[in-house]
Amino acid sequence: MATGSYRRILLKLSGEALLGDEAYGIDPKVLARLAGEVRDLVANGLQVALVIGGGNIFRGAGLAQGGMDRVSADHMGMLATVMNSLAMQDALERMQVPTRVMSALRINQVCEDYIRRRAIRHLEKGRVAIFAAGTGSPFFTTDSAASLRAIEIGADLLVKATKVDGVYSADPVKDPQAVFYRRLTYSQALREDLRVMDATAIVLCRDNGLPLRVLNINVPGALMRLISGEDVGSLVEN
Numbered sequence: 001m002a003t004g005s006y007r008r009i010l011l012k013l014s015g016e017a018l019l020g021d022e023a024y025g026i027d028p029k030v031l032a033r034l035a036g037e038v039r040d041l042v043a044n045g046l047q048v049a050l051v052i053g054g055g056n057i058f059r060g061a062g063l064a065q066g067g068m069d070r071v072s073a074d075h076m077g078m079l080a081t082v083m084n085s086l087a088m089q090d091a092l093e094r095m096q097v098p099t100r101v102m103s104a105l106r107i108n109q110v111c112e113d114y115i116r117r118r119a120i121r122h123l124e125k126g127r128v129a130i131f132a133a134g135t136g137s138p139f140f141t142t143d144s145a146a147s148l149r150a151i152e153i154g155a156d157l158l159v160k161a162t163k164v165d166g167v168y169s170a171d172p173v174k175d176p177q178a179v180f181y182r183r184l185t186y187s188q189a190l191r192e193d194l195r196v197m198d199a200t201a202i203v204l205c206r207d208n209g210l211p212l213r214v215l216n217i218n219v220p221g222a223l224m225r226l227i228s229g230e231d232v233g234s235l236v237e238n
């Protein structure tokens with residue numbers, strides 16, 4: 001194994017992770033820092049796939065609340081994830097990390113289509129594969145897309161990057177009594193409605209035995225420490 005016990009991981013970044021101090025869109029400094037962290041993982045021999053959300057631009061549910069048809073709104077949300085993916089590709093390639101964006105919706109002039117075997121080939125060649133446009137279907141989230149793709153490509157681990165240190169019994173930003181969970185099971189996450197990911201994403205991981213790490217992406221080097229074998233954040237498994 002290249003690093004720690006991991007060979008291939010899928011990292012899920014929310015669109016919000018790219019916001020930095022901006023109210024909307026992408027903060028180039030934050031993007032560059034995140035790309036640098038991914039570059040370090042690849043430099044250590046790890047195969048890295050990414051799924052990036054779109055919440056910094058559009059979320060389907062939010063647009064639908066304003067009266068828009070939900071399916072059109074979700075299409076806009078998925079296109080937002082394509083924009084974020086292109087921005088991350090650009091940031092990585094400026095750091096000499098070969099990267100391919102593969103979209104679940106066909107936008108051939110802009111990026112490749114998602115084809116599982118081709119995605120695995122990119123990873124084997126040391127390229128970062130960014131899976132854009134979620135699952136390609138409305139009514140899903142990029143957490144579900146991350147779980148699905150991680151299982152499809154045979155990732156050893158799904159890593160969900162958040163703004164807090166891992167999984168808590170309640171939102172630690174709002175509730176100072178919130179209890180931190182270093183270890184928990186998927187069934188517990190569902191039973192206690194712990195909001196680790198949405199239920200579809202959790203069930204996919206549970207039924208396919210894929211472990212999940214939830215960590216704070218605002219702590220520089222957390223990813224590197226994780227793949228070096230440190231017990232970073234929370235571990236969710238069966």
Ligand code: UDP
Pocket residue numbers: 013014015016052053054055056058059060061073074075076077078079080081133134135136137138139140141142143144145
């Ligand atoms: N989306 C979708 N199908 C998918 C994934 C995403 O329709 O498989 C849409 C949905 O509207 C969602 C938006 O894309 O709100 C952005 O994704 P998400 O909300 O998961 O982004 P994040 O919260 O991670 O930034």
